[in-house]
Amino acid sequence: MSRNHFIAPTAPTESSMTVRFGAGNSSGDRWDLKEQGKAVKFVAESRYDLCAAGDEIEGFVTAVDPAPQNGYSIGSITQCDLRWATADGLQATPGTGTIAVGDYVLAGTATAKGTALTQYAKVTKATTQANVKASPFSWRVMSLGPAGTGAVGTAIVLKRQSS
Numbered sequence: 001m002s003r004n005h006f007i008a009p010t011a012p013t014e015s016s017m018t019v020r021f022g023a024g025n026s027s028g029d030r031w032d033l034k035e036q037g038k039a040v041k042f043v044a045e046s047r048y049d050l051c052a053a054g055d056e057i058e059g060f061v062t063a064v065d066p067a068p069q070n071g072y073s074i075g076s077i078t079q080c081d082l083r084w085a086t087a088d089g090l091q092a093t094p095g096t097g098t099i100a101v102g103d104y105v106l107a108g109t110a111t112a113k114g115t116a117l118t119q120y121a122k123v124t125k126a127t128t129q130a131n132v133k134a135s136p137f138s139w140r141v142m143s144l145g146p147a148g149t150g151a152v153g154t155a156i157v158l159k160r161q162s163s
Contacts (some may be wrong), residue, residue: 016062016076020047021045024071031073032117039107039123039147040077048077051107054091055125056137059103060121082142083158087150088122099125103141104132105158120155133161 022029041058048157051057059077068074088108092095099105108122123139126132140154143157144150 009083015080016078018076019141020069020072021061021064021075022049022073023046029073029113030068031064031113032066033064034114035064035075037061037117037121038111039121040133041107047072050110050113053094053107053109056109056135057105057107057123057139058137060074080160083139083160084145085123085139085156086120087152087154087156088124089152091124091127094122094124095152097140097152098124099123099144099156101141101144101150103150104129105139105141106132109127119153123156123158145149 021031034049038061039057040048040061041055043049048059059079060083061078062078064073069156085105086108087099088094091106094109103125106126106137107121108124111117112163121149132157138159139160140161141150141156142159145157147154150156
């Protein structure tokens with residue numbers, strides 16, 4: 001199938017905000033550049049942590065400062081605009097199934113902390129589309145990217161929906 005055009009993020013596409021990451025360095029939870037691009041969720045006062053499979057995505061890590069502040073790793077996340085992701089199938093059975101344009105997605109199979117991404121962060125098609133659509137943190141598939149299939153492992157484009 002030949003495609004002449006598909007939606008793709010272009011730079012600059014996002015504004016970022018500075019946040020704390022993880023549980024604090026005193027617990028051995030030091031973040032570094034390997035966390036860039038991963039999906040995160042809000043967990044406490046000004047603090048975000050990595051999403052697990054099935055979590056709502058509240059942002060993506062855009063930068064990590066090498067120096068901690070007040071016992072926490074510091075960095076930036078973005079919560080807006082278009083975002084590349086990797087299709088990871090269905091929420092109930094990650095790694096199987098396809099994602100279609102218009103589907104609402106959640107975090108897919110997570111890449112462990114301390115391990116750099118080898119592709120974009122993974123997302124799965126939400127089992128209950130209406131629940132995710134109603135969430136203030138809903139991400140929707142806008143394009144099936146260059147492959148045009150939404151198959152597991154292919155690059156897709158997401159857009160955060162306005163709440």
